[in-house]
Amino acid sequence: MPNIHIIWTTDDHDCDDCGPSFADGARVDIEGRGPIELAPSAGCYDGVSHSRLDVFMAILARIGRIPVGYDEQRCREFIESLGYEINEENGD
Numbered sequence: 001m002p003n004i005h006i007i008w009t010t011d012d013h014d015c016d017d018c019g020p021s022f023a024d025g026a027r028v029d030i031e032g033r034g035p036i037e038l039a040p041s042a043g044c045y046d047g048v049s050h051s052r053l054d055v056f057m058a059i060l061a062r063i064g065r066i067p068v069g070y071d072e073q074r075c076r077e078f079i080e081s082l083g084y085e086i087n088e089e090n091g092d
Contacts, residue, residue: 027091
């Protein structure tokens with residue numbers, strides 16, 4: 001069973017005018033298919049954040065399967081039904 005290793009990442013930014021902001025992302029390694037980097041970038045304007053659904057959809061796109069109308073849980077279940085084992089950890 002091939003492995004998918006997800007490291008969930010966050011970024012934060014603190015501004016004297018705007019206050020704090022946070023963004024989420026992930027680094028993903030799909031055995032036999034290479035890495036995916038969905039880097040978070042927090043900022044006052046135009047920050048970039050990736051939801052868990054975004055990450056699972058990026059994994060499915062890399063595998064070559066893109067379901068329509070799936071939520072995060074259904075995406076994860078679909079990936080696992082394709083024979084992948086998903087391992088997750090929190091990163092920086």
